[in-house]
Amino acid sequence: MASKKKILNKVKILLTQTFDDPEKAFKFFDKDEDGSLTKKELKKLLKTAGVGGFISGVAAKQMIKGLDKSKDKKLDWTEFKKAVDSLLKGDS
Ligand SMILES: [Ca+2]
Numbered sequence: 001m002a003s004k005k006k007i008l009n010k011v012k013i014l015l016t017q018t019f020d021d022p023e024k025a026f027k028f029f030d031k032d033e034d035g036s037l038t039k040k041e042l043k044k045l046l047k048t049a050g051v052g053g054f055i056s057g058v059a060a061k062q063m064i065k066g067l068d069k070s071k072d073k074k075l076d077w078t079e080f081k082k083a084v085d086s087l088l089k090g091d092s
Contacts, residue, residue: 007059014049022084036074
């Protein structure tokens with residue numbers, strides 16, 4: 001079972017190396033351009049980061065549960081940015 005730390009590290013690499021900045025990644029994975037990432041869109045992000053199929057589903061669910069402050073079952077840019085900021089600060 002991949003640890004949360006390993007998953008977050010993969011996300012960090014994706015956001016900083018594959019994409020120039022997190023906002024570009026967010027827009028790329030927001031396929032329907034509604035300004036937020038659904039579980040399905042987040043799962044795609046995790047898969048692209050190299051997180052395995054089953055794990056990415058579980059992790060996407062956990063991330064939304066933990067980060068979705070507005071409780072709409074999606075991550076908007078503000079919620080996503082907050083998570084990314086603490087991730088890039090390197091305390092993961
Ligand atoms: Ca969306």
